[in-house]
Amino acid sequence: MSAPKILELSLNNLSGTLPSDLGRGMPNLEGLYCAATDLSGFISDSISNSSKLREIDLAVNSFTGPIPESLGNLEYLEILGLQMNNFFSDSKMSFLTSLSNCRNLRVLWIGDNPFDGILPPSVGNLSKSLDSFDGNGCKLKGVIPQEIGNLTGMTSMSLYNNELIGHIPDTVHDMLSLQELYLLSNKIEGTIPDVICNLKNLGALDLSENHFSGSVPSCLGNVSCLRKLHLANNKLDSRLPSSLGSLQDLIEFDVSSNLLSGHIPLEFGNLKAATLIDLSKNDFSDKIPSVLAGLDKLINLSLSHNSLEGPIPESFGKMLSLEYLDLSYNNLSGEIPKSLEALVYLKNMNFSFNKLSGEIPTGGPFSNATGQSFMSNDALCGDSRFNIKPCLTKSENKSRRKKMLVGLYMLLGFGSLLALAVGYVVLRSRKTEKC
Numbered sequence: 203m204s205a206p207k208i209l210e211l212s213l214n215n216l217s218g219t220l221p222s223d224l225g226r227g228m229p230n231l232e233g234l235y236c237a238a239t240d241l242s243g244f245i246s247d248s249i250s251n252s253s254k255l256r257e258i259d260l261a262v263n264s265f266t267g268p269i270p271e272s273l274g275n276l277e278y279l280e281i282l283g284l285q286m287n288n289f290f291s292d293s294k295m296s297f298l299t300s301l302s303n304c305r306n307l308r309v310l311w312i313g314d315n316p317f318d319g320i321l322p323p324s325v326g327n328l329s330k331s332l333d334s335f336d337g338n339g340c341k342l343k344g345v346i347p348q349e350i351g352n353l354t355g356m357t358s359m360s361l362y363n364n365e366l367i368g369h370i371p372d373t374v375h376d377m378l379s380l381q382e383l384y385l386l387s388n389k390i391e392g393t394i395p396d397v398i399c400n401l402k403n404l405g406a407l408d409l410s411e412n413h414f415s416g417s418v419p420s421c422l423g424n425v426s427c428l429r430k431l432h433l434a435n436n437k438l439d440s441r442l443p444s445s446l447g448s449l450q451d452l453i454e455f456d457v458s459s460n461l462l463s464g465h466i467p468l469e470f471g472n473l474k475a476a477t478l479i480d481l482s483k484n485d486f487s488d489k490i491p492s493v494l495a496g497l498d499k500l501i502n503l504s505l506s507h508n509s510l511e512g513p514i515p516e517s518f519g520k521m522l523s524l525e526y527l528d529l530s531y532n533n534l535s536g537e538i539p540k541s542l543e544a545l546v547y548l549k550n551m552n553f554s555f556n557k558l559s560g561e562i563p564t565g566g567p568f569s570n571a572t573g574q575s576f577m578s579n580d581a582l583c584g585d586s587r588f589n590i591k592p593c594l595t596k597s598e599n600k601s602r603r604k605k606m607l608v609g610l611y612m613l614l615g616f617g618s619l620l621a622l623a624v625g626y627v628v629l630r631s632r633k634t635e636k637c
Contacts, residue, residue: 204229212237212259219243225251237283238262247272259283261311266290269312274300281309285336289315295322302327313338313360320344321366326352338384339363346390351376358382362408366390375400386410386432394433396421408432410456415439418457423448430454434480437461442481444469456480458504463487466505471496482528483507490534495520504528506552511535514553519544530554538562538582551575558582561593 207230216239221227224234224246231252242264249255250272257280258273266288273279274297282301291297295317301307307329318341326349328335333355342364351373353359358381366388374380375397381404391413398407399421406429414436422431423445430453431446439461446455447469453476462484471493473479477500486508494503495517503524510532518527519541527545530552537560538553548567552575559581562568573589576582583593 203227207231207254208233208235210235211239214239216241220245220249222246223248225249228252229254231255232278233257235259236263241265243267245270249273250275253277255279256306257281260287262286264288268292269297271297271300273297274303276304278306279304280306282307283309283311284315285311285313285338287315289317291317291319293319295319298322298328299324302329305329306331308333310334311336313340315340317341318343321347321361323347323349326350328353330355332356334358336360337364342366345369346371346385348373350374353377354379356380357403360384361388363387368392370395370398372397374398377401378403380404381427382406384408385412388412390414393417394419394438398422399425401425403427406430409436410434412436417441418443418446418462420445422446425449426451428452432456433460434458435460439463441465442467446470447472449473451475454478457484459483461485465489466491466494466510468493470494473497474499476500477523478502480504481508485509487511489513490515490529492517494518497521499523502526505532507531509533513537514539514542514558516541518542521545522547524548526550528552529556532556534558536560540565542566543568554578562588562590 206228209231212235219242225248229252232254233256237259240263244267245265247270249270255276256278261283268291269284269289299322302324308331310332313336321342321344325347332353335356338360345368346366348371350371354376356377357379362384369392370390372395378401380401386408393416394409394414396419399419402425404425405427410432417440418433418438420443423443428449429451434456441464442462444467447467450472452473455476458480465488466486468491471491474497476497479500482504489512490510492515495515498521500521501523506528511534513536514534516539519539522545524545525547527548534556535558538558540563543563543566545567551567551571554575554577556579558579562576562582562584564585576588576590583591
């Protein structure tokens with residue numbers, strides 16, 4: 203079949219291997235699509251004989267062996283999708299070096315393959331046209347090379363779930379087209395460099411689960427395109443900069459499991475587009491800002507495991523989109539606002555391990571709540587299904603107050619009699635002395 207330009211076999215139940223002479227037999231092939239077909243075996247070097255190939259998609263299969271370096275001979279290659287296979291490589295990832303000859307390469311997806319190698323400096327020699335690079339879950343080691351900054355046309359770079367170390371290179375400031383940067387689940391350390399703030403088109407930044415330290419750069423508040431900012435599970439300290447409140451289009455903000463302290467900035471009330479805010483497992487103190495109630499698109503709010511105090515704002519009943527609310531493990535006091543009964547979409551709530559008091563509301567989302575949501579608040583009372591003491595009725599309260607008053611009057615009366623008796627004894631003793 204020498205004439206076909208496209209071979210599309212994706213999403214089938216094929217098995218076996220690709221023909222070893224595929225390239226020689228189909229010289230006019232421009233697109234080869236065999237994704238998610240359960241194919242296995244090696245990719246033959248002869249694939250480069252289909253010299254007109256522009257797009258290759260062999261993702262989600264069981265291919266193994268090395269990625270042929272002959273792919274570097276495909277001068278028209280624009281898209282190469284090899285993710286989610288069992289390809290391996292030498293420690294220097296030589297196939298990446300060979301791909302530097304493909305000057306039209308726009309998309310390179312090689313994630314979820316057990317390469318177990320070092321990201322080589324030659325990655326900086328890849329095509330200036332490279333738009334998207336996915337190297338997730340490849341057991342990549344070593345540092346991110348400085349040469350990565352040469353990829354100035356990149357809009358999406360994803361290197362999460364690897365074993366990368368060192369720092370984020372300062373050369374990323376040249377990647378001005380970058381819109382998505384995912385480096386989560388590595389061992390990268392040092393501070394978050396201010397040069398990231400030069401990436402004015404950056405819409406998603408995920409540095410979670412690394413070893414970053416120092417403060418959250420205040421200049422991130424100037425990256426107005428940010429929609430997702432995830433910095434969880436690091437060693438970030440100091441206070442959260444109030445400048446982050448300028449990110450009015452921010453949808454997700456997660457700084458959980460760090461060492462952050464101080465109060466929650468009032469400026470966070472400006473994050474009107476936010477659907478997720480997670481500040482849990484830090485050391486935030488002071489009161490919960492009532493301005494957070496203005497975030498009417500918020501679906502998930504977690505402030506647990508901090509040192510917050512004072513009451514739960516009554517105005518939280520206005521956050522009508524809320525589905526998840528976790529305020530556990532703080533020093534909150536006062537009553538649980540009855541206004542929260544209006545949160546009809548609230549599915550999960552947790553007020554445990556605080557100093558709350560009074561009656562637990564029963565309407566709205568509280569009708570499906572369990573005692574797990576209210577543990578270790580000794581002054582709370584309410585329905586028996588919450589495994590807490592019942593609240594006193596009005597008549598019981600009146601009776602209790604009456605008994606307390608009677609007891610108080612009796613105590614005062616007894617005290618007065620005792621004072622008179624003592625006075626009488628003192629006077630008698632003085633008269634006796636005079637005699």
